[in-house]
Amino acid sequence: MSAALGAKVVPLAPQTATAPAHARLRGVTRVFDLPKSTLHALGPVDLDLAKGEFFSVVGPSGCGKSTLLDILAGLSAPQSGTAEFEGKPIQGVPDGVGVVFQEDASFPWLNVRDNVAFGLRRAGMDPAEINRRVDYAVGFMGLKDFAASYPAQLSGGMRQRVCIARTLVMQPRLILLDEPFGALDQQTRLLMGDELLRLWRETSATILLITHALDEAAMLSDRVGVMSTRPGTFIDFVETGWERDRDSRVVSTPHFGDITARLWEKLRIEALKIMSAGKG
Amino acid sequence: MSEKLLRVIVVVAMILLVELLCRIGVIPRMVMIAPSDMVVELGKILASGQFSADIRITFTNIAISTVLSVLLGFVAGVIIYSLPSLRDAIEPLLASYYAVPTFVFYPIFITLFGVGSASIIAIAVLLAVVSMVTATLNGLDRIPRVLRKTGQIYRMSRVKTALLIELPAATPYLFTGVKLSVAYSFIGVIASEFILSGAGVGYAIAYAYNLFENGHMYALMLLVLIVVTVVNTFLNVIDRRLQARRQR
Ligand SMILES: Nc1ncnc2c1ncn2[C@@H]1O[C@H](COP(=O)(O)OP(=O)(O)OP(=O)(O)O)[C@@H](O)[C@H]1O
Numbered sequence: 275m276s277a278a279l280g281a282k283v284v285p286l287a288p289q290t291a292t293a294p295a296h297a298r299l300r301g302v303t304r305v306f307d308l309p310k311s312t313l314h315a316l317g318p319v320d321l322d323l324a325k326g327e328f329f330s331v332v333g334p335s336g337c338g339k340s341t342l343l344d345i346l347a348g349l350s351a352p353q354s355g356t357a358e359f360e361g362k363p364i365q366g367v368p369d370g371v372g373v374v375f376q377e378d379a380s381f382p383w384l385n386v387r388d389n390v391a392f393g394l395r396r397a398g399m400d401p402a403e404i405n406r407r408v409d410y411a412v413g414f415m416g417l418k419d420f421a422a423s424y425p426a427q428l429s430g431g432m433r434q435r436v437c438i439a440r441t442l443v444m445q446p447r448l449i450l451l452d453e454p455f456g457a458l459d460q461q462t463r464l465l466m467g468d469e470l471l472r473l474w475r476e477t478s479a480t481i482l483l484i485t486h487a488l489d490e491a492a493m494l495s496d497r498v499g500v501m502s503t504r505p506g507t508f509i510d511f512v513e514t515g516w517e518r519d520r521d522s523r524v525v526s527t528p529h530f531g532d533i534t535a536r537l538w539e540k541l542r543i544e545a546l547k548i549m550s551a552g553k554g
Numbered sequence: 555m556s557e558k559l560l561r562v563i564v565v566v567a568m569i570l571l572v573e574l575l576c577r578i579g580v581i582p583r584m585v586m587i588a589p590s591d592m593v594v595e596l597g598k599i600l601a602s603g604q605f606s607a608d609i610r611i612t613f614t615n616i617a618i619s620t621v622l623s624v625l626l627g628f629v630a631g632v633i634i635y636s637l638p639s640l641r642d643a644i645e646p647l648l649a650s651y652y653a654v655p656t657f658v659f660y661p662i663f664i665t666l667f668g669v670g671s672a673s674i675i676a677i678a679v680l681l682a683v684v685s686m687v688t689a690t691l692n693g694l695d696r697i698p699r700v701l702r703k704t705g706q707i708y709r710m711s712r713v714k715t716a717l718l719i720e721l722p723a724a725t726p727y728l729f730t731g732v733k734l735s736v737a738y739s740f741i742g743v744i745a746s747e748f749i750l751s752g753a754g755v756g757y758a759i760a761y762a763y764n765l766f767e768n769g770h771m772y773a774l775m776l777l778v779l780i781v782v783t784v785v786n787t788f789l790n791v792i793d794r795r796l797q798a799r800r801q802r
Pocket residue numbers: 306307313315333334335336337338339340341342376504
């Protein structure tokens with residue numbers, strides 16, 4: 275085994291990449307105003323996403339992962355710090371960003387096809403092209419037999435796939451996924467992971483995936499960012515060193531074990547903090 | 555399925571029982587005529603056109619009251635929703651609104667609108683509109699935040715988001731308001747006709763009652779019952795479809 279296969283230890287952010295980052299956060303914090311107090315939810319966070327990178331975020335529950343995603347998506351502005359996408363400051367939702375939210379965001383009044391076509395129709399795309407893209411995405415996500423079904427007739431996992439398809443058809447250059455496979459069982463999760471990798475290879479999009487499953491992060495990503503308890507900051511970045519052409523079979527390699535062990539080592543400390551805080 | 559069947563059997567059995575009691579004279583004709591006679595009488599008055607004007611006025615007023623209540627209630631609901639401090643102030647009033655017997659205000663309406671359709675519609679709207687306001691507030695509250703975020707992700711304007719996301723997301727709840735508005739409009743219009751009108755089905759029923767014209771009275775009651783049943787069945791079909799779509 276060469277050293278290249280071991281989990282690489284990377285200095286903490288900021289990393290100085292040679293190419294300009296596709297998305298970049300510097301000193302980003304987010305504080306929520308509560309009725310009687312304030313809640314420091316996130317940061318300060320520094321992050322550079324390289325173009326075409328598959329980056330995953332793991333971190334304890336409530337540490338600010340979704341908050342981080344909202345800032346990258348332009349859905350909320352940071353209290354301090356700067357956020358950039360493709361060299362421009364993020365103000366409002368930038369063109370070219372697609373999001374799959376943690377909560378089910380399918381539209382219950384539209385069938386699967388119309389759900390998937392929703393964004394394309396808003397963009398005023400030519401109907402023939404809409405059909406082509408929707409057909410592809412519906413097939414890709416294994417929803418062909420349910421094209422005419424309504425979300426209420428589908429399982430939670432399938433609804434989440436509808437949301438993924440609805441995002442993919444837009445062909446975003448940056449895809450933000452917030453625990454998209456949370457509602458799926460382990461086997462389906464691994465297979466969906468393979469599909470996601472296939473998609474990533476085909477589109478060369480930059481992906482940021484939030485997950486609480488360490489194996490998922492270890493298997494899918496080029497790089498995994500580990501977050502601390504709230505207010506979340508990155509306490510470690512782990513480069514996996516996988517080939518671009520990987521799939522879920524990497525889970526049986528020793529290197530996969532090394533990566534998950536490294537992730538767990540970091541997260542265990544954070545999880546213990548929460549446990550002891552809960553007791554005290 | 556069998557539950558439905560049982561319900562039909564119960565209703566039919568009740569009707570047959572009343573029919574029997576009327577036929578053998580346990581229920582005197584002066585009190586109530588047999589259901590089959592009600593049907594015959596209804597056929598007669600519909601054929602003669604004797605009450606056509608009353609029927610037309612009543613159902614027109616109900617329709618106007620429903621439409622006004624739904625529109626006014628929806629607009630008021632949206633306004634109240636967008637002003638949280640106003641909402642905090644008046645929400646308790648809305649909650650206890652139906653404790654007020656609206657009909658006691660009928661003299662005010664007669665003073666304002668005179669005797670006739672305008673007063674009747676005003677009372678019916680007063681009765682119905684708050685149910686629509688409440689349903690609108692509830693519907694807007696129930697729109698999942700993530701759907702609004704989705705609208706933002708597709709870079710939709712405020713108006714487009716309202717029309718293409720918020721409105722359809724709230725529709726099942728709004729429809730509850732529509733159903734209540736219809737019901738309250740029926741009650742408001744027909745009950746008002748008893749007390750402050752010289753026309754309409756409610757008036758005709760009261761008139762027939764005073765003249766001991768049981769045939770006319772029961773025929774008109776049956777008519778109201780049939781219309782209410784048909785309208786409600788129709789609304790329930792739509793409602794069930796909307797509710798089936800609602801998943802969260
Ligand atoms: N709109 C908001 N207003 C107030 N507090 C908020 C808001 N959104 C999030 N928070 C709080 O900020 C903190 C971080 O929330 P966030 O949803 O980003 O965590 P997360 O890491 O995504 O958690 P999970 O793993 O449970 O999804 C939490 O304590 C949450 O309660």
